[in-house]
Amino acid sequence: MAVTQFKNPTCSKTQLYSSQLSFLSKTVPRRHHCTFAPLHRTQHARISCSVAPNQVQVPAAQFQDPKSKPDCYGVFCLTYDLKAEEETKSWKKLINIAVSGAAGMISNHLLFKLASGEVFGPNQPIALKLLGSERSIQALEGVAMELEDSLFPLLREVIISIDPYEVFQDAEWALLIGAKPRGPGIERAALLDINGQIFAEQGQALNAVASRNVKVIVVGNPCNTNALICLKNAPNIPAKNFHALTRLDENRAKCQLALKAGVFYDKVSNMTIWGNHSTTQVPDFLNARIDGLPVKEVIKDHKWLEEEFTEKVQKRGGVLIQKWGRSSAASTSVSIVDAIRSLITPTPKGDWFSTGVYTSGNPYGIAEDIVFSMPCRSKGDGDYELVKDVIFDDYLRQKLAKTEAELLAEKKCVAHLTGEGIAVCELPGDTMLPGEM
Ligand code: LMR
Numbered sequence: 001m002a003v004t005q006f007k008n009p010t011c012s013k014t015q016l017y018s019s020q021l022s023f024l025s026k027t028v029p030r031r032h033h034c035t036f037a038p039l040h041r042t043q044h045a046r047i048s049c050s051v052a053p054n055q056v057q058v059p060a061a062q063f064q065d066p067k068s069k070p071d072c073y074g075v076f077c078l079t080y081d082l083k084a085e086e087e088t089k090s091w092k093k094l095i096n097i098a099v100s101g102a103a104g105m106i107s108n109h110l111l112f113k114l115a116s117g118e119v120f121g122p123n124q125p126i127a128l129k130l131l132g133s134e135r136s137i138q139a140l141e142g143v144a145m146e147l148e149d150s151l152f153p154l155l156r157e158v159i160i161s162i163d164p165y166e167v168f169q170d171a172e173w174a175l176l177i178g179a180k181p182r183g184p185g186i187e188r189a190a191l192l193d194i195n196g197q198i199f200a201e202q203g204q205a206l207n208a209v210a211s212r213n214v215k216v217i218v219v220g221n222p223c224n225t226n227a228l229i230c231l232k233n234a235p236n237i238p239a240k241n242f243h244a245l246t247r248l249d250e251n252r253a254k255c256q257l258a259l260k261a262g263v264f265y266d267k268v269s270n271m272t273i274w275g276n277h278s279t280t281q282v283p284d285f286l287n288a289r290i291d292g293l294p295v296k297e298v299i300k301d302h303k304w305l306e307e308e309f310t311e312k313v314q315k316r317g318g319v320l321i322q323k324w325g326r327s328s329a330a331s332t333s334v335s336i337v338d339a340i341r342s343l344i345t346p347t348p349k350g351d352w353f354s355t356g357v358y359t360s361g362n363p364y365g366i367a368e369d370i371v372f373s374m375p376c377r378s379k380g381d382g383d384y385e386l387v388k389d390v391i392f393d394d395y396l397r398q399k400l401a402k403t404e405a406e407l408l409a410e411k412k413c414v415a416h417l418t419g420e421g422i423a424v425c426e427l428p429g430d431t432m433l434p435g436e437m
Contacts, residue, residue: 094125094156096211098171100202101178101220102130102160103139105329110175110336111143115152119337120344127157131167131178164205171210175336176202176230179220181327181435188433189413189425192225196417199226203233212237215382217339219245219332221434224276224356224371225410231358231371232418240383244356246281246373247342248328248335249273253283253313257290260309261298267291272375272390273313273354275403276410279432281373282399283313287390306395317434327435346380352387353377363388366400370407406431 097114099107107130113119114126128147132140140160147158161167168174179195182188199218206214214237218227223244231242250273258265270289274282285305290298299305320328342353356373359366363386366372375387392400406428411418413425 090123092121092124094127095120095172096127096129096170098129098131098167098174098210100131100164100167100174100176103132103136103143104177105326106177106219106332106336108143109330109333110177111147112150113333113337115147115150115155117152117154119340122154125154125156127159128155129167129169129171130158130160131164132160132162133178134162137162164202165209168202168205168208168210168214171206171214173340174202174206174210174214174216175219176216176226177219177336179226181221182433188427191433192222192410192413192425193417193423195220195222195226196229196414199229200233200417203230206230207234207236210237213382214241215343216242217245217336218243218356219336222276222278222410223434224278224373224407225414227356227371228358228411229414229417232420239358239360242358242371243339244277244371244373245332245336245339246273246277246354246356247339248332249277249281249283249313249316249373250354251331251335251338252316253288253309256309256312257285257288257295257299260301260304261290261295263290269351270375271354272352272387273373274396274400275373276407277356277373278403278406278434279314279318279436280399280403280406281314282396282403283310284375284390284396285309286393286396287375310399318432318436321435342376343378343382343384344380345378347377351377355384357384357386362386364390364392364400367404367408370404370411372404372407402431 099111099114101107102111111128111130114128117124120126130140130143137160144158144160147155159167176199179198180191182191186194199220206216216227216230216234216237218224218230220226223246227242227244231237231239234242250271253273254265254268254271257268257271261267268288268290269292270287272284272287274284285295285299288295295305296302317328338353339355342355347353352375354373355376356371357376359368359370359372359374362368362372362374364374366374375390376384377387378384409425409427411420413423413427415421416423
């Protein structure tokens with residue numbers, strides 16, 4: 001029978017909740033955090049943490065061949081039914097997924113999708129590393145408890161922390177959701193700076209401790225510029241690996257086109273969102289297709305496409321905030337799932353998806369060195385390539401210029417955070433951040 005040993009009986013306040021999760025609490029210095037060494041069948045479990053010995057039960061499970069479970073991490077090792085696992089022999093290697101803003105509404109939808117297997121598949125065990133703030137640490141414990149109570153077989157480890165260096169350790173995916181929303185009396189420039197600092201720090205943390213091939217999806221707004229700041233602060237991670245989420249805009253655009261054409265939205269394909277996730281974004285009806293046909297052949301009302309459709313997609317986030325009194329959360333989490341799936345499954349032939357990526361070497365003539373949403377395809381290996389066979393007309397070019405100008409202005413405004421000198425903040429007055437009305 002495996003026996004639990006306590007290596008450091010002085011480390012306090014870290015809670016061992018029960019059978020499945022290990023928690024890293026803000027109150028515990030990093031060197032004292034609970035870590036659980038893999039259990040070996042014939043060895044004793046070693047827990048390097050100070051939970052009072054009488055709080056931990058001797059695990060009931062009998063452990064067999066240590067080689068059969070090389071990826072056994074955390075307290076899960078004490079409880080998981082190794083025998084059943086051996087019977088399936090189909091588990092993949094555990095992946096580490098870091099999520100910031102983990103106590104927020106978007107995460108509250110997303111984490112349960114991740115843990116259920118609906119994102120990475122039914123054979124893919126995951127570890128969730130949850131980043132919160134001092135203010136949200138209690139709520140984060142609540143999130144972790146709900147994850148625990150959900151008994152997800154694929155969820156092998158959960159940690160919570162307010163330290164990005166802990167949360168991003170070996171992360172293979174980093175879903176950066178946490179950011180300060182713009183509130184009354186906060187200038188746009190100030191918001192860019194406040195959020196920019198968060199993403200500069202997170203970029204540095206990713207650079208220091210994440211997997212060298214981590215895929216980063218920035219959701220916190222203004223997500224394009226936050227992604228740029230993040231990648232500039234992570235020079236050892238390929239810039240190509242950073243994304244700004246514009247998949248929600250793509251989904252919104254597909255829905256509006258489907259409604260207008262009177263078809264279900266699965267008939268809409270090749271939908272590009274160009275540019276910034278803001279009111280200057282460009283939903284591209286020139287290249288999109290409905291039932292395989294160019295949109296303009298199906299929807300003859302071109303004035304509607306240029307005006308109503310475009311504005312509806314651009315302002316959908318703001319309208320939702322007015323209705324809900326807060327940002328979209330469920331549909332955002334669905335679109336994060338879509339964005340991940342688009343990178344880990346081959347793109348259907350002839351189709352593409354939109355994501356905000358680094359413009360270096362883009363074939364469209366868009367300014368280099370910004371994060372701009374563009375059409376991409378993936379082989380399903382986590383990587384992507386830009387789609388070359390797209391067409392442009394004057395209308396599209398003019399719209400692209402506007403969203404590009406906004407991003408270039410935002411970039412100048414955060415120059416102090418990207419290592420490019422002194423910030424000069426002259427944001428175009430007729431453009432708006434996501435959520436502004
Ligand atoms: C959305 O598009 O729904 C959000 O990005 C809006 C926001 O500012 O939170």
